C-alpha cells in the first residue's frame with residue numbers, strides 16, 4: 159500500500175537503493191532542523207511564560223539577581239540592522255546597476271567574481287578590521303565616548319552585507335532579457351529610462367528579496383558585531399526619536415548569545431531558558447525575512463506564467 | 464532625410480561579420496535588403512540604430528551620414544535612435560497593456576495629454592492594422608497577443624515615435640497574406656514622408672513595394688553587397704551568378 | 714528643455730551607480746590591501762610550522778591550521794553524501810512542482826538560520842545532552858548542516874539543467890533509474906557539485922560562531938585523540954580571541970598573520986571553484 163502511493167510524490171514507481179538513501183539522508187537533515195526548532199521553542203518558552211510581555215518592553219537583564227528582560231538587545235539588533243540596510247541598500251543598488259547595466263563580457267564576470275570573493279571573507283576578519291580601523295575612525299570623526307557602539311556595528315555590517323545585496327540584485331536585474339533592453343533603447347530611451355521602465359519593474363521582487371535576505375544576514379551576524387558593539391547591557395532610548403543609545407556601547411541578541419554567559423546559564427534553568435528565548439527571537443525575526451522572501455519569489459514565478 | 468552608408472564594416476573581435484557596405488537611402492524611398500540567412504542583414508540594421516556598437520559589443524567601422532552628419536559622432540544616442548527607428552525581427556512586448564506598449568517610447572520624448580495619447584494609440588494601431596482585433600482590449604495585457612499581433616504592435620510602437628527613417632527587419636514574417644498586404648499598403652503610404660530600409664525574405668514583397676534592391680551575400684566570408692539595382696534590373700536580369708541562383712530557388 | 718532634463722537624469726543615474734561601484738570596490742581593495750600589508754609581514758615559515766606559546770603572544774599557528782583542515786575534511790565527508798541525496802530527491806525524484814517548492818523552502822530555512830543558533834543548539838545537544846564536551850566532530854557536524862543548502866542547491870540546479878533527452882535516452886536503453894543516476898545524472902552535474910562544495914567549504918573554513926561553545930578552544934589541544942571527546946584549535950577562533958586582546962602589539966601581530974593564512978585558505982577554495990562554475994555555466998548552454 160505504501161509502495162503504491164509512492165508515485166503520488168515521486169517519479170519512480172518502485173523503490174531503489176539510491177532512492178532509499180536519498181530519502182533517508184533528506185529525512186535525517188529534516189530531523190535535525192525539526193530538533194533545532196523544537197529545542198528553541200521547548201527550551202525558550204518557559205522564559206516567555208515567566209516574564210510575559212515585559213520580556214520585550216523592559217531593559218533589565220541582571221542574571222545575578224534573576225532579572226531577565228531583553229528589550230535593549232532587541233532594540234540593539236534592530237538598530238544595528240537598520241543602520242546596515244540604510245547604508246548598504248542604496249550603495250548596493252547602485253553598484254549592482256553598474257555591474258548589470260554598464261558592464262558586459264569579461265569585466266562583468268571579473269567584477270562579479272570579486273564581489274563573490276568579498277562575500278566569502280569570514281566575519282571574524284571583518285571584525286578585526288572593524289576593531290582596528292573602523293572603530294578609531296568613527297571615534298575620532300563622530301566625537302564619541304568610545305569607538306565600540308551600535309553605530310560601529312551597523313556600519314561594519316553594512317559593508318558585510320553589501321556583497322549579498324549586489325550579487326542577488328544583479329541576478330535579478332540580469333534576469334530581464336537583453337531583447338527588452340535593446341527594444342527600449344532602440345526607441346530612443348536613455349539608459350536610465352530603460353532601466354526604470356523595463357528592468358526595474360520586472361526585477362523589483364528580486365531586489366526586495368535581496369534586501370530581505372541581507373537584512374536576515376545582518377540580524378543574525380554574530381562575530382563581527384560581538385567585537386565592535388561594546389556589549390553594554392540594558393540601554394534603551396528615552397523616546398522613539400532619541401538616537402543617543404546608537405552612539406553608545408550596546409548589546410544585540412547575537413552579541414549576547416555569543417558571550418560566555420552561555421556557560422554560566424546552562425546550570426540555571428531560568429537563566430538558560432531566557433538565553434534560549436533570545437535565540438528563539440532571533441530565529442523568528444530571521445525566518446520572517448527568509449520566508450517572506452521565499453513567498454515573494456513563489457508568487458512572482460506564479461504570476462509570470 | 465537621406466541616409467548615406469559608406470564602407471561600413473562590423474567586426475566581432477577580429478572576425479568580420481559584414482564588410483564594405485555602401486549604399487544610400489534617399490528621401491521617400493523604400494529599399495529592400497535581401498540575401499540568405501546569416502548574411503548580416505540584421506547586423507546592418509542594428510549598426511544603423513547604434514545597437515551593434517553600444518550594446519552588442521561589436522566594432523563598427525566606416526561612416527554613416529544622416530542628414531549629412533555622421534551618426535557615430537554628431538548625434539546623441541536618443542535623438543538618433545528616435546529619428547532612425549528599428550523594428551526587430553523578433554518582436555518583444557513589454558509587460559503591461561497594449562495601450563502602454565504603443566506609448567512606451569514616445570511618452571519619454573514628449574508629454575502627451577490624455578486625449579492626444581488616446582488618439583495616437585488609435586491611429587498607430589490602425590496604421591499597423593491591429594486596431595480592429597484589439598480595440599476592445601487595449602487596456603489588457605499585451606503578452607497574450609499572438610506572434611503576428613505582437614509583430615504589428617512592435618511596428619506601431621516604433622511608428623509612434625515618428626521616426627524619419629524606418630529600419631524594418633522582416634516586419635511581416637509572422638503575418639498572413641492579407642495582413643501582409645495591408646502592411647505593405649501602409650508602407651507605401653509612409654513613404655510619402657519617410658525613408659524605409661526593409662529586410663525581407665519575400666521576393667514578391669520586394670518586387671511589390673521597393674524602389675531599389677540590395678543583395679547581400681556572405682558566401683565568401685563576411686557579408687557584402689554583391690548586387691544593387693532597381694527592382695526590374697535585379698529581379699529580371701541579375702548580373703551576379705549567386706543572385707541568380709538565389710532568385711531561381713525562391 | 715525636456716531633452717536636457719532627460720540627459721541630465723541619465724548622467725546622474727550613471728554617476729550614482731559608478732560612484733557606488735567605486736565605493737564598494739574601494740572598500741574591498743582597502744580591506745584586502747590592509748590584510749596583505751599587515752599579514753604578509755607577520756607570516757613566516759616559523760609562524761606556520763610551530764605551535765603557539767605564551768597564550769598566543771608568540772609561537773606559531775601550526776595546530777590552528779591543522780585544526781581548520783580537520784574541520785574542512787570532516788565537513789567534506791559529511792556533506793558530500795548528504796547533499797547528493799538531497800539534490801537527487803529535489804531534482805530527480807520529486808514529481809510535482811509543489812512538493813519541490815516546499816522542499817526548496819526547507820533548504821532555504823536551514824540556509825537562513827543564524828550561525829550562532831547552530832552553536833547554541835549544538836551546545837545543548839552534543840556538548841551537554843550527549844555529554845561529548847567540546848568536540849571537533851560536533852564542529853564538523855554543525856558546519857556541515859550550515860553549508861548543506863549551498864552545496865545541495867548548487868548540485869540540484871546542475872541536475873535540473875541536464876537536457877531531458879539525455880535522461881530519457883538513457884532510460885530508453887533500459888537502464889534502471891539508479892543506473893541512470895550514476896551514468897548520466899551525477900557525471901553531467903559534477904561541476905555544479907564541485908563548485909557548490911568548494912564555495913561551501915570556503916565558508917565553513919571561516920566560521921567561528923557555531924564553534925564557540927561546541928568545538929574549539931584557544932589553547933591546550935593539538936591533534937585530537939578521540940572521536941567525540943576531543944576539542945580542537947582553529948584559525949577563526951584563534952583570530953577571534955586575539956582580536957579581543959588586540960591592544961597588545963604581539964597579539965595583534967599574530968592575529969594579522971592568522972588572518973592572512975585564513976584568507977589564503979578561503980580564497981584558495983573560492984578560486985578553485987571558479988573554473989567549475991564556468992564549466993557548469995557552459996553545460997547549461999549546451
Ligand SMILES: Nc1ncnc2c1ncn2[C@@H]1O[C@H](COP(=O)(O)OP(=O)(O)OP(=O)(O)O)[C@@H](O)[C@H]1O
Pocket residue numbers: 475480499500501502503504505506507519521552
Ligand atoms: N553579437 C554578435 N557577436 C558575434 N557574432 C554575431 C553577433 N551578432 C550576429 N553575429 C553573427 O553575424 C552573422 C550575421 O547575423 P545576422 O543576424 O545579421 O544575419 P541575418 O542576415 O539577419 O540572418 P537572418 O535572415 O537569419 O535573420 C551571423 O553569422 C551571426 O552569427
Ligand SMILES: [Mg+2]
Pocket residue numbers: 504505506552632
Ligand atoms: Mg536577421
